[in-house]
Amino acid sequence: MRLTIRPAGPSDVPSLVEIYDRAYHGGYSACFDRYGPSTPQDFWWIQSEKPVYLIDLNQQPCGLIILGGAGRQWLVEEVLVHTPDAGREPARRAKLEEAVLNDVHDFVIRRFQEERQELVRLRCTETNPVGLLLARRYEFSFANALVVASGAARREASAPDGYAFRRAANADARSVARLHEETLNVRVRPEDLDHLLKHADTRVFLAEREQFPVGLALAQAKDGVGRWTVGVRETHRRKGLGLALAQETLQFFAAKKVTPITTYWALDTETARFVRSLDAKTERAYLYFEKRI
Numbered sequence: 001m002r003l004t005i006r007p008a009g010p011s012d013v014p015s016l017v018e019i020y021d022r023a024y025h026g027g028y029s030a031c032f033d034r035y036g037p038s039t040p041q042d043f044w045w046i047q048s049e050k051p052v053y054l055i056d057l058n059q060q061p062c063g064l065i066i067l068g069g070a071g072r073q074w075l076v077e078e079v080l081v082h083t084p085d086a087g088r089e090p091a092r093r094a095k096l097e098e099a100v101l102n103d104v105h106d107f108v109i110r111r112f113q114e115e116r117q118e119l120v121r122l123r124c125t126e127t128n129p130v131g132l133l134l135a136r137r138y139e140f141s142f143a144n145a146l147v148v149a150s151g152a153a154r155r156e157a158s159a160p161d162g163y164a165f166r167r168a169a170n171a172d173a174r175s176v177a178r179l180h181e182e183t184l185n186v187r188v189r190p191e192d193l194d195h196l197l198k199h200a201d202t203r204v205f206l207a208e209r210e211q212f213p214v215g216l217a218l219a220q221a222k223d224g225v226g227r228w229t230v231g232v233r234e235t236h237r238r239k240g241l242g243l244a245l246a247q248e249t250l251q252f253f254a255a256k257k258v259t260p261i262t263t264y265w266a267l268d269t270e271t272a273r274f275v276r277s278l279d280a281k282t283e284r285a286y287l288y289f290e291k292r293i
Contacts, residue, residue, distance in 0.1 A: 001058065003100060005065065005107045008054040013043045015054065015061035023080045023128065028148045028261060030123070030286050031066055031077050035223035035261065051111075055081060055104070063130075065104070067111065075121045076108055081130045101130065105138055109293060122289045131287075140289035145266035149280035150225070152260050154251070157244040159207065163236075165248060168204035168216070170197050176204055179216050183231025196220070201256070205248045207232070207241055215241050219249035226253030226260040230274075242274055 008016060020038045028035050032042045046052060046066065055063035063081035067074060081104065083096050112120050122140055124131020134140070159165045168176055173194040181187050196202045201222065207215035215232035228249040230242050253260045262280065264271040 001096065001099060002056075003103050004056045005053050005103065006056065008043075008047060008052040008064070010044070010047070012054050012061070013040045013047075016043045016052070016064055019061065019064050019080055019082065020078075022082060024125075027284055028263070030146060031068075035225045035227075050077070053107075055100075057083065057100070063100075063104075065108070069121070073119070073121065074112060074115060074117050075123060077123055079104060079108075079122070079124065079131055079134065080128065097133075101133055101137065104130070105134060112293060118292055120291055120293055123286050124289075126285045126287060135287075135289040138291065140291045143288040143290045145288060146263055146286040147266050147272070147275075147282055148261060148263050148284040148286075149275050150259055150261040150283045151279070151281050152246070152250055152262075153279040154254065155243075155247060157240070157247040159244055160240050162209060163214070163241060164208050165245070166206055166208065168197060168206050170194050172204075172206065172213075173197065175213055176206070176216060179206075179213050179233075180218075180231060183216070183233055184229065203249070203252050205245060207236075207245055209236065215245055217245035217249050219252045221253065221256045221258050224258060226256060226258040228253070228260055228262050237270075243277070246278060 017038050017040060024038070026037045029038065032038065032046065034042070043052070051067040053065040054061055055065065062083055064078060065076065066078040068077040069075035081100055083093070083100060108120065120140070121143070122131065122135060124135070173190040176193050177188050177190045193204070197204060201220060203219045205217040205219075206213050214236045215230070218229045220227045226249070228246065230245045230249070232242050232245070250260055261283070262275060264275055266272060266285070
C-alpha cells in the first residue's frame with residue numbers, strides 16, 4: 001500500500017468533486033457556504049483561497065483535505081476518505097483504515113506545527129466516519145456544532161405592540177451592518193449589504209421601536225433554497241419579535257416556492273429553542289473538535 005497526500009491542482013478537480021459528492025450527496029456545504037451538489041467552479045475557487053490536498057492510495061484518488069479558518073486560527077474544514085480497495089475483508093479493511101488514519105493525522109499535525117498553530121481544530125459532519133475516528137482516537141475535545149435546519153411552520157404573527165416592521169432600503173446598509181454585528185456577532189461590510197439589497201431574491205426586514213432599529217431578518221433565495229437569519233437586540237428579546245420577523249422571511253420564501261433553511265450553533269441554547277419552535281428539522285450537523293499540540 002502506498003498513500004500520498006499532495007497539493008491538489010486544476011487537473012484534480014473532477015476527482016475532488018466526485019469525492020466530495022460521494023460523501024455529501026448535495027445539501028448544505030459549510031465549506032462552500034452554498035446548497036446543492038458541488039461543482040468544478042467550487043473547487044476552482046477554493047483552490048485559489050485555501051490549501052486543498054488530494055489523498056492518493058496506490059496512485060488512485062481516495063480522499064481530500066481542505067484547510068481554512070478565520071484570521072490566524074486554522075481549521076481542518078474537510079477530511080474525506082473512501083477506501084474501496086479494502087473490499088469486504090474486515091481485517092484488511094481495518095488495517096488499511098488504520099494506516100490511512102495515522103497518515104492523515106500526522107499530516108495535519110505537521111501542517112499546523114509549520115504554521116505555528118497551538119490548537120488543532122477539526123470539523124466534520126455527524127456521518128463522516130474518518131473525521132469522527134480522528135477525533136476519538138487522537139483525543140480531540142468536542143467544541144461546538146453547526147446545525148443546519150430546514151423547513152419551518154408558517155403561522156399568523158404580526159409585530160408586537162409598540163414595534164413596526166419595514167423592508168430595509170439601500171440607505172439602511174450601515175445601520176443594518178451594525179445591527180447584524182451586535183445581534184449575530186458576525187461582521188458584514190455595509191457595501192456588501194448594499195449590493196445584496198439591490199437583488200430581487202434578497203429581502204432585509206427591520207423591526208423598529210420608535211423608529212430605532214432593534215431587530216432584523218435576512219432572507220435570500222439562493223441555490224434553490226431560502227436562507228434566513230434573525231437577530232434581535234438583547235433588551236427586546238422574549239417578546240415575540242423574532243418569531244414575527246421569521247414569519248416575514250417565510251412569507252417571502254413561500255412566494256418564491258423555495259424551502260427555508262437556516263444554521264445555528266448547538267451551544268447557543270436560546271437560538272436552538274427558537275429554531276425548534278418554528279418546527280424546523282435538523283438536516284445536517286457539522287461537529288467541531290479541537291486539541292492542543
